[in-house]
Amino acid sequence: MGCGRIEDVTEVSGKRRCVCDVVRAIKDIQDQAVTNDCDFCPTNCFLEPLGGLVSPARRHQADTRVFMLLTEDGTPFKAFFRDRDICDHDCISVFFRVEDIFDSCCATLRVLEPLNSERREVDLLNVDGTKLNLRKLCDVRNFALTGSCITVDLNCFCAIECVADVFLDVCD
Incomplete structure (x- = not known):
């Protein structure tokens, strides 16, 4: 079984949990603690457009x-x-x-x-x-x-x- 499949989760206090639930909770906690605008993680896979992971002064269009x-x-x-x-x-x-x-x-x-x-x-x-x-x-x-x-x-x-x-x- 691969990660993320329902068979891979473990029972905690009678409820099914997975890493995703933990990460989501950590994100919520972090969001509540941050009071100022911060830069996003520079290697976030969701950054758009393509080229966002490189410096703003990129020489070539990333593909x-x-x-x-x-x-x-x-x-x-x-x-x-x-x-x-x-x-x-x-x-x-x-x-x-x-x-x-x-x-x-x-x-x-x-x-x-x-x-x-x-x-x-x-x-x-x-x-x-x-x-x-x-x-x-x-x-x-x-x-x-x-x-x-x-x-x-x-x-x-x-x-x-x-x-x-x-x-x-x-x-x-």
Whole structure:
């Protein structure tokens, strides 16, 4: 079962509860405590228009909202992609672009290649190549389209984190 399904909620005091209820309650509490106008969270996935996650003085019209999906245990969901250079093994990414949504909550996602500020690949794996090295996520500053797409059930994830709005020159 994926997060958010009715079978996944736990019984508390005879009532069904879920993370959504808790977050909604926290939001209500925060709203009551705030007396002045504050800026919205700068990486809120609902910010419009596209480009809202970047600085106001953006150079290009953004065509992609880059995001990460988090699994039930809080780790980033990862996917393989075909790398341009065959010699290395850094073909894992946690960054995605949505291409299509269908059948209620299924989606086709394009895997994005993580790049550093110099537009070089960032290998997100540890030295052994067996696990994600979460510290390396801090080195990612740019992204490139890959030819790899995956289809996922969005009900299987517990969180989404929007990372950046970028221009990737996507063809429609």
